[in-house]
Amino acid sequence: MTVREKQLLIDELLEENNLIELVPVLQELPVVEVGEILGQLENEHLLQILPKFTVQQQGLILSEFDFSRQIELFHLLDRMTFAEAFENMYSESRADLFQQMTVEEQTMLLPYLSKLVRENVIKLSAYPPETAGGIMSTDFATVLLDMSCEQAIAKIRADAPSKRMIYYVYVVDKDMRMQGFITLKDLMLNQPETLVRDALHREYVFARVDDDREAVASQIARYDLVAIPILNAEGQLVGIVTHDEAIEIIRAEDTEDLEKIMGIVPAKEELDYLDTSSWQHFKKRVVWIVSLAAVGIVSGMVIHHFEGVLDKLLILALYMPMVADTGGNTGSQAATVVIRAMSLGQISVANWFKVIWKETRIALFLSVCLGTLAFAKVVFLSWETEIPAALSLGQVAFAISLALSLQVITATIIGAALPLLVKRFGGDPAVAASPAITTVVDVTGLLIYFGVAVAFFSL
Template sequence: MKMHNRDLKNLQKIASDMNSMEKITMVMPVIKKMPIIDVSEVLSLVENDELVVIFNEFTHEEQGEIFAEFPLVKQLSFFQRVSKKLFSKIFEEMPSDARADLFQLMTQQEQVDLLPYLSKPVRENVLSLSSYPADTAGGIMITDFATVSKDMTCFEAIQQVRKDSPSKKTIYYVYVVNSDKTLVGFITLKDLIIAEPDVLVEDELHTEFVFGYLEDTSESVAKKIDKYQLVALPILNDKNQLVGIVTHDEALDVIQAEHTEDMERFMGILSNNEELDYNETSIFGHFKKRVFWLVTLAIVGIISGLIIHSYEGALAQMMILALYMPMVADTGGNAGSQSATVVIRALALGQITMKSWIKVLWKETRIALMLSICLGVLAFAKVVFLSWETDIPAAYSLVSIGGVIALALSLQVISSTIIGAILPILVRRFGGDPAVAASPAITTIVDISGLLIYFSLAASFFNLS
């Protein structure tokens, strides 16, 4: 069913109205025909008490799929408001990875209260998945996958898949294991369907495959899925036994989360895993995430003030220098941030390594030289054509002053570009996250270097004290 954005927004408006139960009941035939993700988006705005009633319109399987798409904060609040017996029916139908994520958010007492209502397989599954750290392959994998034996015929394999009937959205590949669950290869559904019924699975088996281990980081697993364009990646234990799979949609979530974390760090915002959502995060929570870097850089910025203070005499003798201080500082900050962004991205994608730092430095230096020529010419033209009425000491010409300012800006671009490129690599070299070379930090550093270059050159060329 086609659903326009305007129609979806109207349904969301109805759902967000606390007194709209009758309206929601009226539009239920429309909601039930919508894709699960849209249904979830609408129903996530409904109050928990009303949501219990609305869920009766859906099968248990549909309830689990819809509920799994809710934000975690909504899932947790719903769990805390309804009976554990009722909730267990929804919980059991959720994808295994979504179950584990929610279970880990519960308090120990809440987990104890829920477990008795779960079936033994689900209880064992959720306890097993919840035991792995959230940032590992074990923490993001699911256990809804199909396995067959290589000595089966393709017909028998299809029958086995039907019998196991794992989650519909996770039968991308059928994994082939031996008697002790060691992964020996995989076969696609296409292979099974096209092959003659009496052909052995072994004859259609793909023995070359990419896999991950339980202890691998979630980011490295996501990169493998992205690199090899996989829809799912098998996860093995230390005995090479198949214990789960990581799907492409989970990999996308990991990559998105990693990009968000890098962006926050790059902009000087401290990441806080406990805060789940912008709207749910309190004002004080946002304050805590932002204040550290800003206060730290404000303190470091005092150095800039000291530099300017030490050159007060030079500024008094040649006030035109004050007019172009912001231009030099801003240009340096922009050049440094650009360089850092490119290098951080290349490091994140594995395009460059620590061993290639000399190559990166040489490349960024050449880029900086070209940028400095372009921006230096522009700065010279700006000084000459915009400041011809500005008072300057009789001993100096506007052309000479423009030349010194242009030279200072060019040197600032070169130094800022090199600083922006090297700082993330240095951070990685000492075991840190390159994203901590945040844009505010780079801007502050190049501001200081820029002022030193600017006033040192002016004092040297014009004999200012």
């Protein structure tokens, strides 16, 4: 049966509510897909299907659900049944769920957990979620320095059923201090009697439990690692962060930065668009939009101040949107480039002069291109527009194109400088992007636009 045929069969069985035939089909799918499918079911149907899977499978499926669904199941299932599934979750997912529970819910669950799991989940939950300790897993394999390759393989074979990641095997001493790592390939290719100490890799990349999680994910990406070991202050191995966790971190951080760039207040946890109420979406967006709308009153004040100029030269009103839009676009573009370079570690606040100088040169090229285009646009579109007899269309077109060129230069510099300035004072540069820059650039653009008109035509 092809993947397409299997998906059609699942959809048909779900539509018919044929749970008996659905389970065998689901058991052939990867756990991630099973979690997605079961996550769409009503609680009534989910409670009928879940017991059809083994306890180990239930734990992995539970790991794929979002926190709200996991908490729902905690209250719907009896404590022992939930505890058995909970113990078979991925260790980092287990700790994350435990952190999301209220103190009362934690107290209700802990008595049903084995001593080992209870200690593990309390230890992992103690780390702040934004640190390496808060995202690490304890599902890793270790061998001792003085073991032979044959003994190491035997230990891994005994431990493997409970370990999620055994591509790297971490070599420790009797006090769990990290000595290096060895791969399964190394163990297989060396002679059985070869000691691990003679085959291990002593140069390795690691992170500390209190390192920022984004920095840890960057290390995994930079060195192309499957996982990175996490050490405490004594150099002891306390966990690992896997590449799939790193992908989730990078995705979450990118989402958060994108929301900030667009003036959306980030949520504490990632929310599904359709499952999130309109009221929640409203609360995430309203703060910045209302704040910037209030600041935008300044633009109205500028236009009001130059009403007399508009009365004398009505053609200026026709091209105000063009100047404002061009400034907003170039400013936002510069900010996006600078913020991205900062997030990748390519530039810092210390490089502010180089950044501003580079963006100024770019802005000069853009201003010549866009200014020429604006001149041609005014001449082509406004040749029938009425203008004062003392002026020519060419003069007006030149003034508008000059104003637009100056707007491009100032908007680009503002777009590049504002994120650096926010970072310098300890803020998040992402919040200085699109909506904020557009509002600031609108005001400066109007001042430039009318300032050039007054200077040129003595209005």
